[in-house]
Amino acid sequence: MSAGSRCPPPVRSRLIFLALVAPLLTRCAAPPSPRADGASPPPRQSPATAVVVLSREPWSFGAVEGQAIQTPHYRIFTTERDPALVSRLPAFLEGALGHYRSAIVKLPEPRQLMDVYLLDNRPQWRRLARWRLGRAADVYLRMQRGGFAAGGVAYYFDIGPADTFALAAHEGWHQYTQSVFRTPLPAPLEEALATWMEGKRARPDGGFDFLPWANLERFDALRRAAGKNALLPLEQLLSLSSAQAIASDAVDPLVYYAQLWALVHFLLEGDEGALRPALGAMLLDAAAGTLHASGPPTAGTGAAAASSPRSRAAALLIRYTGRPLPALNASYQRFIGRLVTPGARSAIAQGRSPLR
Numbered sequence: 001m002s003a004g005s006r007c008p009p010p011v012r013s014r015l016i017f018l019a020l021v022a023p024l025l026t027r028c029a030a031p032p033s034p035r036a037d038g039a040s041p042p043p044r045q046s047p048a049t050a051v052v053v054l055s056r057e058p059w060s061f062g063a064v065e066g067q068a069i070q071t072p073h074y075r076i077f078t079t080e081r082d083p084a085l086v087s088r089l090p091a092f093l094e095g096a097l098g099h100y101r102s103a104i105v106k107l108p109e110p111r112q113l114m115d116v117y118l119l120d121n122r123p124q125w126r127r128l129a130r131w132r133l134g135r136a137a138d139v140y141l142r143m144q145r146g147g148f149a150a151g152g153v154a155y156y157f158d159i160g161p162a163d164t165f166a167l168a169a170h171e172g173w174h175q176y177t178q179s180v181f182r183t184p185l186p187a188p189l190e191e192a193l194a195t196w197m198e199g200k201r202a203r204p205d206g207g208f209d210f211l212p213w214a215n216l217e218r219f220d221a222l223r224r225a226a227g228k229n230a231l232l233p234l235e236q237l238l239s240l241s242s243a244q245a246i247a248s249d250a251v252d253p254l255v256y257y258a259q260l261w262a263l264v265h266f267l268l269e270g271d272e273g274a275l276r277p278a279l280g281a282m283l284l285d286a287a288a289g290t291l292h293a294s295g296p297p298t299a300g301t302g303a304a305a306a307s308s309p310r311s312r313a314a315a316l317l318i319r320y321t322g323r324p325l326p327a328l329n330a331s332y333q334r335f336i337g338r339l340v341t342p343g344a345r346s347a348i349a350q351g352r353s354p355l356r
Helices: 083-102 122-141 161-180 187-196 216-227 242-247 253-273 276-288 303-307 309-321 325-339 344-349
Strands: 055-061 064-070 074-078 114-119 147-150 153-157 200-202 208-210
Touching (some): 055 074, 055 122, 064 083, 083 161, 083 208, 114 122, 114 161, 122 147, 122 153, 147 161, 153 161, 187 253, 187 309, 216 253, 216 344, 242 253, 253 276, 253 325, 276 309, 309 325
Parallel strands (some): 074 114
Antiparallel strands (some): 055 064, 064 074
């Protein structure tokens, strides 16, 4: 979705701070490669704030004083009054970006700086979204808590440190793909990956480790649904966008997101990691703009099914994995059954796979 111009409000004064020299910058370092055995690389850590902050300048939104912060990959415009949140955000964003680019497969660096707005409260956020997006902001302004990414720009307001960072990890993935991927992923797969990117653990030094398994909220919702025999079949899960899931009386949005979170774990670790190359190839093709250029549909998809917007996510999974949807669903449901066994929650709390 286009968010209009990416130009921020004008900065009010000259540059007043410049941080460390280029050899220390995280953008100069290549992301770690996935391990040859198919397992995830070691947890990505957020870098030190002093390394990633290149400049700070006064900035204002209307009559509200704030600051503009530049890092190797972001321009952050904020009126946030919590100094701890502001000081941790630059390194968090850079660390999350490194995680996006390395956790599954090596993905490209953004071609230009990405803009992030962190407002102190919802009224400011509402005015900013209306000013930037006009009537296109209506769909987002219905949210009472949260934020969004549109047109490669992120719009957040303070909902408490833990939730704000979780939101930034999730929406930051959307911002990254909007900025970098030449072909967008189908909505359910895009949302699945953003949910998988939420997992994190704060360190005593104020930084973060990015651990996709460390998501008790998604795990608990998944376990409750499994216990009630209320899991969605894969075909239904892949036919729903987040907006459709939230609007539906027949679908619990918490279960929808929990199953999307489990879906990415399944593609990475299910069947002994056999499907991980398929997900990696899909992401690389989306980044390159060749997501639909990998040959004709296989394993039972016809041309009509592949062209249907509601089945695009399913068609791509079938195409890239080479497996029919019923077989994928059966393996996926078995994977969830293994995932929610007694004792698994302690591993999730530690950010570890409960399957190893």
